[in-house]
Amino acid sequence: MKILIVEDEQRLATLLKKGFEENSFVVDLCFDGEEGLYMVETFPYDAVILDVMIPKIDGFTLLRTLREKQINVPILMLTAMGEVENRVKGLTSGADDYLPKPFDFTELLARLTAIIRRNKGGATSLLQIADLQLDINSKTVTRGGTQILLSAKEYAILEYMALNKNRVISRTEFSEHVYDMNFDLDSNIIDVYINRLRNKLDKKQTQKLIHTQRGSGYILKETE
Amino acid sequence: MKILIVEDEQRLATLLKKGFEENSFVVDLCFDGEEGLYMVETFPYDAVILDVMIPKIDGFTLLRTLREKQINVPILMLTAMGEVENRVKGLTSGADDYLPKPFDFTELLARLTAIIRRNKGGATSLLQIADLQLDINSKTVTRGGTQILLSAKEYAILEYMALNKNRVISRTEFSEHVYDMNFDLDSNIIDVYINRLRNKLDKKQTQKLIHTQRGSGYILKETE
DNA sequence: AGAAAGATTAACGGAAGATTAATTAGGGCC
DNA sequence: GGCCCTAATTAATCTTCCGTTAATCTTTCT
Numbered sequence: 001m002k003i004l005i006v007e008d009e010q011r012l013a014t015l016l017k018k019g020f021e022e023n024s025f026v027v028d029l030c031f032d033g034e035e036g037l038y039m040v041e042t043f044p045y046d047a048v049i050l051d052v053m054i055p056k057i058d059g060f061t062l063l064r065t066l067r068e069k070q071i072n073v074p075i076l077m078l079t080a081m082g083e084v085e086n087r088v089k090g091l092t093s094g095a096d097d098y099l100p101k102p103f104d105f106t107e108l109l110a111r112l113t114a115i116i117r118r119n120k121g122g123a124t125s126l127l128q129i130a131d132l133q134l135d136i137n138s139k140t141v142t143r144g145g146t147q148i149l150l151s152a153k154e155y156a157i158l159e160y161m162a163l164n165k166n167r168v169i170s171r172t173e174f175s176e177h178v179y180d181m182n183f184d185l186d187s188n189i190i191d192v193y194i195n196r197l198r199n200k201l202d203k204k205q206t207q208k209l210i211h212t213q214r215g216s217g218y219i220l221k222e223t224e
Numbered sequence: 225m226k227i228l229i230v231e232d233e234q235r236l237a238t239l240l241k242k243g244f245e246e247n248s249f250v251v252d253l254c255f256d257g258e259e260g261l262y263m264v265e266t267f268p269y270d271a272v273i274l275d276v277m278i279p280k281i282d283g284f285t286l287l288r289t290l291r292e293k294q295i296n297v298p299i300l301m302l303t304a305m306g307e308v309e310n311r312v313k314g315l316t317s318g319a320d321d322y323l324p325k326p327f328d329f330t331e332l333l334a335r336l337t338a339i340i341r342r343n344k345g346g347a348t349s350l351l352q353i354a355d356l357q358l359d360i361n362s363k364t365v366t367r368g369g370t371q372i373l374l375s376a377k378e379y380a381i382l383e384y385m386a387l388n389k390n391r392v393i394s395r396t397e398f399s400e401h402v403y404d405m406n407f408d409l410d411s412n413i414i415d416v417y418i419n420r421l422r423n424k425l426d427k428k429q430t431q432k433l434i435h436t437q438r439g440s441g442y443i444l445k446e447t448e
Numbered sequence: 449a450g451a452a453a454g455a456t457t458a459a460c461g462g463a464a465g466a467t468t469a470a471t472t473a474g475g476g477c478c
Numbered sequence: 479g480g481c482c483c484t485a486a487t488t489a490a491t492c493t494t495c496c497g498t499t500a501a502t503c504t505t506t507c508t
Contacts, residue, residue: 467492
């Protein structure tokens with residue numbers, strides 16, 4: 001999952017980046033509205049965290065601009081003002097959620113995962129593909145009841161496939177959502193991780209869940 | 225556990241700060257209602273102690289303002305007036321408890337721990353993880369019946385993990401709840417304390433309770 | 449058969465964590 | 479106020495493990 005944080009307070013920005021990275025997100029940072037606009041137009045983010053009070057273009061204006069351009073990435077707004085009018089203003093301008101400062105990081109994380117999940121069409125935090133289960137909150141994976149231990153990257157790749165099950169994901173799309181902006185396109189790293197995931201969750205199973213679409217990418221689905 | 229004390233009498237403020245710190249709290253102090261409002265909006269406290277008679281914004285007004293802003297941190301009010309009407313006024317304005325001056329520090333401590341516990345949903349003061357037991361009131365720890373002596377910070381970190389058992393706690397989250405506002409994000413102090421705790425309570429035990437989640441943080445749990 | 453795409457494997461290097469020692473801060477006591 | 483003891487913190491070093499690279503093997507399609 002890749003997100004963009006637009007926040008000019010250095011300290012808070014760093015804190016948030018670190019916090020999300022600790023929760024297996026890939027995080028790009030920028031510090032004013034202009035940069036923010038550029039980044040959102042250039043890279044496909046799974047969500048954006050947007051402070052209201054930022055230089056050059058303020059949060060509300062940026063939000064409106066994006067929506068006018070039909071860019072419908074989920075957006076969570078932060079504001080220091082803590083007033084009800086702002087909340088209303090934010091939601092009616094097209095923000096998906098709104099969080100007044102101060103907030104508990106856990107709270108922010110919960111809300112952000114919620115709007116991403118909602119956006120991807122799922123309502124629950126439990127993803128199920130045949131007898132494979134992912135719990136997005138605890139980031140745990142089980143197949144047929146037994147737990148499967150995955151590394152951070154392995155999990156990130158599997159989670160992205162699970163959130164987009166029954167759809168072919170290209171290597172490029174993986175790289176855009178699981179890696180940050182300087183990804184080497186000639187690398188075969190996605191193949192390597194697919195292989196590791198297959199060993200951990202499809203090996204010795206009659207029903208394979210990860211399938212290769214030659215020339216296109218990989219797909220996670222239950223039926224042949 | 226981190227609390228804020230809003231109290232303009234220097235002497236009392238210092239005394240309270242010291243008292244709570246001796247009981248493993250992290251304490252921020254401020255001296256008038258305006259500052260208080262700012263602090264509560266900026267940092268996530270586990271509870272607030274609020275004197276009624278403070279400069280700029282009085283306690284009741286501050287309390288009401290916070291509640292209107294949907295900031296639901298537990299608040300304990302102090303008043304010098306000692307009249308029944310004030311008690312009623314405080315509780316109906318949304319305070320969680322009320323204590324007339326003069327009071328016994330032990331009494332204040334007991335009430336504060338009570339409202340924090342109530343707020344976190346737990347009713348008991350005994351936390352149990354496998355054969356590890358923490359008594360929140362006496363701040364004593366035992367494993368398999370034998371007592372384990374911990375320093376203040378060691379205890380604070382363990383207590384926070386115990387209150388959130390079976391959930392991964394990131395270093396960022398630790399820093400928010402166990403340290404005050406100027407925490408150095410590059411410090412490895414959490415790692416050092418985890419190491420000490422492991423030496424004191426997991427060493428030479430077959431069942432380890434503190435586990436590392438690489439890239440994320442630490443978790444206290446009984447099962448592998 | 450040969451080329452292209454994918455699968456597999458081993459190995460390296462670096463980042464994250466563990467550990468330990470050394471320094472600093474603070475509380476208690478006379 | 480100064481001394482002592484302990485706790486808190488910093489910093490340096492060691493260890494482990496994961497992300498990545500790259501080389502080789504296998505499959506698939508023309």
